[in-house]
Amino acid sequence: MSYPLSSDVSPSQPTAATQYNALRADALRLGQAEADAVKLGQFLNRYARGVKLTYLATNRLRVPCVTTDPPTLMINGCMCQAATNVDLPAGLFSGSAATWYVFAQRTAGSTTFTLAVNTSATEGSDQRILGEADWDGSAIVAVRDYFTTALGAPDYNSGWFAVAKSTLYTKAHGLNQYPRLVVVEHSTSATGASELVPILVATDGTNACGVYSYDSTNIYIQTGSSSSTGVVQNFRRNSASGYARITAWK
């Protein structure tokens, strides 16, 4: 289907029903058939970008405004955009420890939005939920932003395996490409319950060397020959034994 469906009309030319309908289809569905596309307003109903919920003070939160990427989101079908930082006023949290949900709130007659909090996660008709904050009874102790893209779950996880000095461990990561990120961790506990130390450097007793490498198929860990630092050398821990786990992202 060509786009746009509608075309210019000449002055004094009567507007035909087909012209009106083509123009309407362009406006609502970018010219596509009703069976093939949701309406533009529906498509953008949950649109948001540039929205980041951050801690501001013990009882305040902020959505900062970056002029090159201002907080922009659709609330109840209205396109809202903030031109300055949007701050939650003080004094809205109260009571004992609880999780409070944070909303962007639009008001008729305004193109921007304000912030509101509630212990219920249910959105009001003119609200979009942005995240949540943990309130300990006197202060905010954690903020979770629903719009921030977190580092996702690894595409490869070796699970824990026992390690020793002077040994090559080869693991097929299954990503079919070079990983963009590889993390190798060391634990003294088989359950991984200890403090985790990244395995970056091990030694042969004299030289400290990097431990792992990878290609599009495998991740390789080569431990060193030192009895005390053959697996990991770190200010937090030295070891020539213990357990390792590899995670990788593509």
Added chain:
Amino acid sequence: MIYLIRNADRTIKTFMEQGADCILQPGETLEIAAGSFADYAARLKLSVESRSGETVQCPVGADVSVQISCPGQATVALEVNGAAQEIVLENGLGQLVLNGEQPGIFEIRPADRTLFCAAGEAVLTVVVG
């Protein structure tokens, strides 16, 4: 399930939570055994003051007591810097005392490495000094 890699000489190279991703070196073989990773790891644990799986630093002077846990066994054969010692266990627990009068490194590992993997918490290095 627990996954073991054995070296060509049948000694256990490592044990793993999962095995589908391991690439064997020439001569190595993969075995699958029943049980959990944590249970397998607990078959032999060497520790000093509850520290295992890492190098333990001790000051010169006092002897160092290495705690041995090997459930279900009456004795366990260990190597200390390559010299074999048999440790008598009571209810699977025993002790090995290292002379801490002089600076030195003690590397302790199972003598029978076809039975116990010389990795994880079954290897302990004690640095005196």
